[in-house]
Amino acid sequence: MTRNLLITGALAVLLQVGGMVAGLTLSPPEQHMSDLVRIMFVHVPVAWAAMATFTVTLVAAIGWLSTRRWGWDHLLDASLEVGVVLGVLLSVQGSVWGYPTWGTWWTWDPRLTSVAVMVLSFLGILALRAFVDDPDKRASWSAAASILAWGSVPFTYFCVKVMNSLHQKQTPWGAMAPEMLRVLLLNTGTVTILTLWMLVARYRLARVELQRELDT
Amino acid sequence: MAAPALLAAGVGRRFLGRWAVRNVSFELPTGALLLVHGANGAGKTTLLRVLASALSPTEGSVSVFGGTPSGARARVSLLSHADGHYDELSGRDNLEAARRLGNLTGNVGEVLARVGLATRADDPVRQYSAGMRKRLAFARVLLKSPALALFDEPYAALDADGHVLVDTLFRELHAAGTTLVVSTHQVGRVAPISTHTAELASGRLVAFGRAGTDAPGEPVSTALPTGNLAEERP
Amino acid sequence: MKEILRQCTLVVRKELLHLWRGRARLVATAAFAFANLVVFSFAGGLHSEALRTNAAGFLWVGILLASTLALGESFRVEVQNNALEAMLLLPVHPAAIFYGKAIGNLVLLTLVGMVMIPFSVVLFDATPAGGLGRLFLTIPFGAAAISAPGTMHAALSSRARSRDVLLPLLLFPLVVPGLVAAVQATQLGFVGDAMGDYGDWLTVLAGFCVVQWGLGGLLFSFVVEE
Numbered sequence: 263m264t265r266n267l268l269i270t271g272a273l274a275v276l277l278q279v280g281g282m283v284a285g286l287t288l289s290p291p292e293q294h295m296s297d298l299v300r301i302m303f304v305h306v307p308v309a310w311a312a313m314a315t316f317t318v319t320l321v322a323a324i325g326w327l328s329t330r331r332w333g334w335d336h337l338l339d340a341s342l343e344v345g346v347v348l349g350v351l352l353s354v355q356g357s358v359w360g361y362p363t364w365g366t367w368w369t370w371d372p373r374l375t376s377v378a379v380m381v382l383s384f385l386g387i388l389a390l391r392a393f394v395d396d397p398d399k400r401a402s403w404s405a406a407a408s409i410l411a412w413g414s415v416p417f418t419y420f421c422v423k424v425m426n427s428l429h430q431k432q433t434p435w436g437a438m439a440p441e442m443l444r445v446l447l448l449n450t451g452t453v454t455i456l457t458l459w460m461l462v463a464r465y466r467l468a469r470v471e472l473q474r475e476l477d478t
Numbered sequence: 479m480a481a482p483a484l485l486a487a488g489v490g491r492r493f494l495g496r497w498a499v500r501n502v503s504f505e506l507p508t509g510a511l512l513l514v515h516g517a518n519g520a521g522k523t524t525l526l527r528v529l530a531s532a533l534s535p536t537e538g539s540v541s542v543f544g545g546t547p548s549g550a551r552a553r554v555s556l557l558s559h560a561d562g563h564y565d566e567l568s569g570r571d572n573l574e575a576a577r578r579l580g581n582l583t584g585n586v587g588e589v590l591a592r593v594g595l596a597t598r599a600d601d602p603v604r605q606y607s608a609g610m611r612k613r614l615a616f617a618r619v620l621l622k623s624p625a626l627a628l629f630d631e632p633y634a635a636l637d638a639d640g641h642v643l644v645d646t647l648f649r650e651l652h653a654a655g656t657t658l659v660v661s662t663h664q665v666g667r668v669a670p671i672s673t674h675t676a677e678l679a680s681g682r683l684v685a686f687g688r689a690g691t692d693a694p695g696e697p698v699s700t701a702l703p704t705g706n707l708a709e710e711r712p
Numbered sequence: 713m714k715e716i717l718r719q720c721t722l723v724v725r726k727e728l729l730h731l732w733r734g735r736a737r738l739v740a741t742a743a744f745a746f747a748n749l750v751v752f753s754f755a756g757g758l759h760s761e762a763l764r765t766n767a768a769g770f771l772w773v774g775i776l777l778a779s780t781l782a783l784g785e786s787f788r789v790e791v792q793n794n795a796l797e798a799m800l801l802l803p804v805h806p807a808a809i810f811y812g813k814a815i816g817n818l819v820l821l822t823l824v825g826m827v828m829i830p831f832s833v834v835l836f837d838a839t840p841a842g843g844l845g846r847l848f849l850t851i852p853f854g855a856a857a858i859s860a861p862g863t864m865h866a867a868l869s870s871r872a873r874s875r876d877v878l879l880p881l882l883l884f885p886l887v888v889p890g891l892v893a894a895v896q897a898t899q900l901g902f903v904g905d906a907m908g909d910y911g912d913w914l915t916v917l918a919g920f921c922v923v924q925w926g927l928g929g930l931l932f933s934f935v936v937e938e
Contacts, residue, residue, distance in 0.1 A: 476495050551803035566733040
């Protein structure tokens with residue numbers, strides 16, 4: 263069991279390294295942003311993975327509240343933690359890209375702010391889980407809090423769309439050079455695989471943790 | 479045959495890794511007075527809370543008057559250690575709020591007089607002594623006039639007068655056909671009027687039976703079909 | 713539905729009675745909000761211009777900080793004697809309890825907020841160029857944006873360990889969207905609304921409230937039933 267997890271994990275990391283090497287070599291520099299564009303190859307996939315992971319959290323929360331099956335709580339636990347890690351990564355990447363581009367590490371741009379707020383909301387729920395001992399309450403409370411936190415995500419997102427933002431507008435897929443698009447798709451694939459692997463590993467850990475809690 | 483007041487089938491409740499109550503099965507007919515006793519930490523409070531739907535069981539099931547415990551809430555009262563009062567409100571305000579919220583038919587003034595709180599009814603509860611708070615909790619039960627009333631340590635914190643009052647209230651409720659479940663260490667006070675007795679030890683039901691037939695402490699196998707444990711009263 | 717509405721009005725009534733009987737607490741909460749405003753005046757380095765431009769932000773952060781005290785207290789009284797459970801067993805519908813308590817907190821925060829308006833006008837030297845109406849009208853909407861998620865998270869954190877840390881940790885990020893809109897709308901009240909944006913911000917704020925009040929009513933029973 264653990265060996266399979268280690269082998270698949272190593273493979274997922276290798277794939278990701280491959281994707282990153284491709285991002286650094288296979289794609290040409292962009293006309294306006296030159297080499298800075300390369301961060302996009304990990305930034306966009308991580309943004310997608312973070313959003314998708316928090317949506318998994320929402321699904322898991324609804325799943326637990328309607329069925330009371332522990333599997334949903336494990337998934338909630340796993341997706342919360344993986345989502346927060348991806349969200350922090352996303353903010354750091356944005357910051358790294360922002361310094362040479364905007365001349366500042368952090369700016370209270372609506373898009374950046376909304377990501378930071380989203381990450382903080384779910385980070386609070388991780389704290390909640392740490393402070394509640396009873397597994398049933400922990401599961402129900404964090405599920406309810408997750409739905410509430412998620413409710414403000416699309417709200418923020420749509421508000422951002424109507425507001426002026428420093429952030430790059432999303433480029434339509436068709437307008438991108440085919441070499442770049444290929445590398446971006448490759449990295450989207452590798453980041454998704456890595457995220458899925460983290461979710462599976464964390465899910466198993468959650469299951470073991472609960473078992474241990476109930477046994478002692 | 480009407481549905482029993484209480485039917486517990488394999489009820490268990492776990493807190494973290496510890497089972498506070500496990501594998502409890504019994505059947506209590508309507509109008510009975512069940513005396514529950516057992517050492518501290520035997521699971522009495524947990525059992526009463528599960529029966530009153532304040533806690534959901536981890537395993538097994540409870541039926542109250544043939545329905546779910548939460549569906550029967552309007553007909554059930556639970557008097558527990560935590561009395562449910564608001565400290566800033568007066569005794570009368572507390573009862574009045576409960577009467578309106580629960581659409582209760584009882585008379586607030588009458589029940590306050592019945593428990594001996596008429597003169598202090600308009601003082602905020604935070605000025606009450608522990609015994610007076612307990613009396614107010616009894617008034618809350620009387621106000622609801624439930625079909626099933628569960629009492630957890632009803633004698634605790636009360637003075638000698640209070641003990642007599644509780645004895646009288648139990649007799650009256652029992653005579654009026656209310657089903658009573660009383661968990662107490664004052665076995666001697668309740669045993670004379672109880673119709674059934676249950677003993678808990680380490681979360682298990684070690685004895686259950688009609689009062690006088692099964693002496694408390696005599697183990698009864700919980701594996702027996704519940705129907706054999708409690709027949710209708712003659 | 714009708715029964716839930718009836719119970720809800722009774723819970724509100726109980727909340728208001730409780731608020732009135734413990735009115736010293738209400739005064740203390742307002743005093744705390746006021747103390748926040750005073751402390752913020754030093755954050756601007758005593759440049760009256762900086763204070764004036766940030767008046768709306770200071771006002772709402774002051775209200776938000778004071779709200780954690782009020783919200784925590786509103787569930788402390790429910791939890792300490794298990795009064796919340798007694799209400800559930802009566803039985804009172806969880807949604808009625810949620811809306812009743814959320815409305816009670818809304819009233820309290822609105823009162824505190826409205827009392828803070830004249831203070832922020834004076835302390836930050838921010839003449840309400842956009843009209844006092846805009847300032848006062850924003851208060852109940854902003855208070856609603858705090859009170860619904862606040863009631864929900866106060867119910868959670870009041871029964872967890874480290875409740876005092878947990879409530880702001882859960883609440884603050886959650887109310888940011890609503891708070892941003894409230895600050896913008898209030899700012900227009902202070903500096904004047906040349907572009908006519910006030911209605912837009914109030915709509916955003918109302919939208920946020922609808923989401924939070926709706927979800928709260930649906931989810932509260934999962935939080936309070938054991």
